[in-house]
């Protein structure tokens with residue numbers, strides 16, 4: 001990036017001016033990571049001070065059976081495949097109840113698009129989960145699943161959301177966004193939920209008072225311009241509704257774990273390389289700089305490892321998600337020695353050791369508890385902090 005443009009972008013950022021599509025592409029083309037981090041950290045500090053939010057949650061995937069075969073997806077199985085599963089509601093409830101002693105405040109539920117389960121299964125699941133865990137927030141279903149429920153029930157999303165909210169739904173999840181530009185989307189997504197329906201469903205959810213997350217799957221076949229287009233679409237919707245609480249850049253993952261039948265379901269891994277840590281940090285920084293109207297940027301540490309998770313806090317991220325157990329969607333794909341479980345204490349240590357103040361939040365991003373701030377730097381260097389045992 002030439003020094004003139006660099007000065008121009010820097011002036012815009014420090015004046016709080018909105019960056020353009022061209023600015024976004026130029027930022028992605030810039031390899032001065034420390035400079036990008038400094039700008040993003042300025043914006044992150046203006047918005048969130050030195051706080052890092054987290055929550056204590058667990059993930060529940062009630063079925064991995066899916067009618068679609070998205071090319072980046074390692075999770076989906078077809079009916080009858082060796083490790084395909086679908087939980088009876090009683091089983092899901094039993095599993096969720098067993099998570100209670102961990103002090104969870106949120107259950108994060110995402111599933112495949114099951115070809116034969118009836119629509120009633122979903123509100124009934126929420127009702128029964130809420131009955132046994134009344135103090136746990138239910139964050140459930142992607143916009144793609146809601147669109148699927150329209151298809152299997154014949155009901156409009158408006159009525160579907162009303163029924164799910166009545167059954168205990170407090171937030172949608174942010175998945176199914178991937179990359180909205182059809183030039184890329186048509187090559188990787190194998191269902192019919194694209195920008196028009198995805199945005200329609202989140203707009204409806206926001207109108208009903210739900211705060212939702214939004215995501216972007218990066219590091220596969222897309223180019224910087226597709227990422228910028230993706231964020232600007234969401235930024236425009238956020239101008240209209242103000243309902244997105246957080247933006248989550250999700251790192252595309254290759255398969256690392258063999259499936260029971262040895263099949264590779266991730267159909268684009270042979271022609272892709274995964275984003276490096278530097279590319280991920282750049283993506284966090286540029287997202288924070290472009291997305292001026294969303295309060296939080298989350299690093300989902302399961303996809304990055306704990307070290308990149310800590311570094312991301314200096315590149316625009318201010319939320320480390322939750323404690324997470326059995327994250328199947330990418331843990332079927334990866335593992336960089338990343339644990340699939342962190343306790344509240346592990347998260348506190350991770351955040352403090354990175355030099356930030358941990359703040360526990362609820363699903364709506366309201367503060368539940370502000371913890372003691374970081375250990376002084378000199379002490380941290382004298383005695384490295386254990387992250388987990």
Ligand code: SF4
Nearest residue numbers: 066068070073076112
């Ligand atoms: S990404 Fe979702 S919809 Fe696509 S194949 Fe995987 S589980 Fe199915």
